[in-house]
Amino acid sequence: SQTIHQWPATLVQPVGSPLSLECTVEGTSNPNLYWYRQAAGRGLQLLFYSVGIGQISSEVPQNLSASRPQDRQFILSSKKLLLSDSGFYLCAWSEPGVEKLFFGSGTQLSVL
């Protein structure tokens, strides 16, 4: 069966510090991968998605970036965090062409 791992579960970072969140998927090949963010009191906002190694599409321009160094690994990064980057970050995967997302357990990021 397929599983998705996302870490860390919680993170407190000072403004201006770098960020690296990692997500890995097991039990499937060539998945579509996604990063979503849920800000307080708001819905899930799609940040990045990837249909293959090295292929990244950005939905929202901001100081975050994503990379997919391996087929089942998706990384969300920032060089300098802003207060507005605080939120609940979710990694997700799907089978290509299948309209159902499977989410990781999320990372609660607090930028202070």
Next chain:
Amino acid sequence: DQQVKQNSPSLSVQEGRISILNCDYTNSMFDYFLWYKKYPAEGPTFLISISSIKDKNEDGRFTVFLNKSAKHLSLHIVPSQPGDSAVYFCAASEGNNNDMRFGAGTRLTVKP
């Protein structure tokens, strides 16, 4: 640009009664709709979906209704149970799950 809207941030119902969660969308190109359930500090989990070629889909206690002319869908939970207490997200896509849009969520509380 909120293409998917859940106008009720919260809903409280008594155990055993019906819970009705509503969702409206603006993009007439959406052709697939999903409901996700989310517990605190966890990622959303898929609950039920419906294609635009149908107007109803039922899975146990959960039924989703789609009214394409009104661009409205609803999730019915009958009977409601305390374990159903969670945040419910409505989502929609245009047949390409790279562009799945989520509503802001409705927090359901089922009281014993």
